[in-house]
Amino acid sequence: MTERPFYREGALRMQETLRTRRLADHIAGKYVTDYLDETAAAMLRRADCFYLATADADGYPDCSYKGGLPGFVQVPHPGLLRFPSYDGNGMFRSLGNILDNPRIGMLFIDYDKPIKLRVNGTADVSTDSGLLASFPEADAVVEVRVRQVFENCPRYLHDVRVGQYSDHVPRPHHAPPDPDWKLKDEYQGLVRLRNS
Incomplete structure (x- = not known):
């Protein structure tokens, strides 16, 4: 049986549109x-x-x-x-x-x-x-x-234990922090940082 590619045409189109192909390929190659x-x-x-x-x-x-x-x-x-x-x-x-x-x-x-x-x-x-x-x-x-x-990425998970919204969720007058994973050396040149 032929192995199905991890990313199909629609995902690849969005990666091209939003310029995340290198990041997506890195994640698929290392973590899937x-x-x-x-x-x-x-x-x-x-x-x-x-x-x-x-x-x-x-x-x-x-x-x-x-x-x-x-x-x-x-x-x-x-x-x-x-x-x-x-x-x-x-x-x-x-x-x-x-x-x-x-x-x-x-x-x-x-x-x-x-x-x-x-x-x-x-x-x-x-x-x-x-x-x-x-x-x-x-x-x-x-x-x-x-x-x-x-x-x-778990950054948008709300804390259901205490009823608190994630600090990463965009909202007026709030600059969400960069998630910890984006700060790792392996992602340099693959992600945009808000707070750099």
């Missing part, structure tokens, strides 16, 4: 993996929720929130993760979409660090009793073969 390293796996195992993006057979997207106790996302090995489907409203939009179109995206957020981690992959839905035994009260289990793992 096709497996969950131990740091990413540990974050998933600690997670008590994530957001799941699916699309139906015609490509129409849907997004849902999935929650549980820490440990409800399992990482049996770096290329595979599992999560339960608990009793819900019976619509099964996400699971139905996976049956029709197995390509999914997942967004995990750790507000304490803060970190946003994206995991893209190919999913299967199982009602196998052996898998269900690992997830009490689950109706089904989703197994995801990992295709891409990468962090996103």
Whole structure:
């Protein structure tokens, strides 16, 4: 099977328009993996929720929130993760979409660090009793073969613990600071700094 490029035509057009191609290539080359390293796996195992993006057979997207106790996302090995489907409203939009179109995206957020981690992959839905035994009260289990793992800049995350907006969000009479990652030597010549 031919490997799909990380950036498709639309992303490349925007990178050209906004002059971020060199930055985007640097990030993709250095930080995008096709497996969950131990740091990413540990974050998933600690997670008590994530957001799941699916699309139906015609490509129409849907997004849902999935929650549980820490440990409800399992990482049996770096290329595979599992999560339960608990009793819900019976619509099964996400699971139905996976049956029709197995390509999914997942967004995990750790507000304490803060970190946003994206995991893209190919999913299967199982009602196998052996898998269900690992997830009490689950109706089904989703197994995801990992295709891409990468962090996103967390600067616009609001602090939900104390109800404070991110200092990086633009607003009148406020000069947002440069994010710490842009100050690293590896990004010299690849990013514009506001406060230089």
